[in-house]
Amino acid sequence: MPEQNSNSLSTLALQKFKKNFWGVLSFSFIVFCAFIAIFAYLLAPDNSRNANQMHLSIHSKPPGFNATILTIPSLETSDQSLLGKVFFGEKNMDDEIPIDHYSFEDNGLKIVPYSEGEITGVSKVIPLNSFPAELTVKEIEEKYIAPKTFILGTDKYGRDLLSRMLVGIRISFSIGFVAVFISLILGITLGAASGYFGGKVDAAIMWLINVTWSIPTLLLVIAITLALGKGFWQVFIAVGLTMWVEVARVVRGQVMSVKQMQYVTAARALGFTDFRIITRHILPNSLAPVIVIAAANFAAAILIESGLSFLGIGAQPPMPSWGAMIKDHYSYIILGKAYLAIIPGLGIMSLVMAFMLIGNALRDALDVKA
Known part of the structure; x- marks a missing residue:
């Protein structure tokens, strides 16, 4: 028998979505960013x-900067599990020192710390007993002295900008998911109750909606x-x-539109409870626009969090946030190091644009009139 094509609305919507180039591209980009957010510490240098x-000696360096790094291992041992290291980062207590030159002496490692220009760093000697006793000089050199490339450069504290960007993606995704989840729970619950019951319930909820909507979003978030x-x-x-309003x-x-449908009247005639009618019959046929709004709210949440971090009341240091990274480095734009602010700015712009484009693609795919 020939294979029959399903004509369900969900299948038709999926087929329309697949034909939208920008929607598919945005979805792929968001999945890629989600993968980075989950495994950030495995990918970050x-x-x-x-x-x-x-x-600090190599702060504000341009992308592609190279330095030789000496690692002095900590005497303390970490009891972190493998999952803890993968998802929360390693409790790194080792001391890293950028160096210009080094040489081994009788009982120590003589180093010249990194310095710029004509200024020469003051040499100092690191005792060999700072390293594990069983290692030879050759093994110490191979294990604890290595060149390092900072692909996106370093920030004003000498931290690897690429690593901060990769870990900072978690903040943007987390704020989007949590904020959208809270807004959907509150918005769907109050909106469904208001539209279904009407009367005083509708008046009370609409009053709350109007009062909340009259307050500027950023001001309310700050408060x-x-x-x-x-x-x-x-x-x-x-x-x-x-964001629930x-x-x-x-x-x-x-809900006010759908509750007039004949299948809702039939459900009432069969004696179904209001809760079942709302959850099983009305909401499943009312949520297409909500999906589009959720995508737009995801983008808005990322922008709001970035704005709050820029103002200093978002994610607190040393937690990496793209908004806080812009705040720390926007003054460097006039100092010839604009990339320190532009790179996180491009990260915010690309992620927000992806969610806006996927929202537009979902709107077109779920438009039954089309």
Whole structure:
């Protein structure tokens, strides 16, 4: 028998989405960024927690900068599990020193720390007992002295900018997921109740929606953040609590339209509870616009978090945030080192654009009139 094509709305929407070049490209880019966010510490050259290994002598270096790094191992041992290192970074207590020259002497390693221009660093001797006793001079040289390339350069504290960018992607994805999740829970719940029950319930919820919407988003986020305190999760909650309003209004309108349908009247006649009618019959037929709004809210959440971090009330140092990276380096634009602010700016722009494009593609795919 010939294979029959399914004409379900979801299948048709998927087929339309696959034909949208920018939608597929944006989806692929978002999946790629999600992979980086999950395995950031495996991909980052600096896998220390928060990619926070500082080398002040090589701060603000351009992309492609090379330096010889001496690592002095810590005497303390870490009890971290493998999963802890993969997902939260390594508790790196080793000391890293950029050096110009080195030579081995009788009981020590003589080094000349990295210096710029005509200034020569003051040499110092590192005792060989700073390294494991069982290692020979040759093994110490091979294991603890190595050239390192900073692909995107270093920030003003000498930290690897590429590692900070890779780990910082987690902040943007986390804020998007948590904020959108909170906004969908609140928006769908309140919007469905308002549209289905009407009357005083609708009036009370619409009053709350209008009051919340009348307050500027950034101002409301700042007020909630200051009330909850500065921090990682506080920002997530604050952004989520300000993004539910648009979801609630759209869901309310959809529910008011769908509840007039004959299958909803039939469900009432069969004696189904209001909860079952809303969750099983009304909401599944009302959520197409909500999916589009969720994609736009994801992009908006990334922008809001970046703005808050730029103002200093977002993710707190040393946690890498793209907005905070721009804040730390925007003054370097006039100093001939604009890349320090442009690189995280391009990261924010590309991720936000991807979510906006995928939102447009979903809107076109879910448009039944088309």
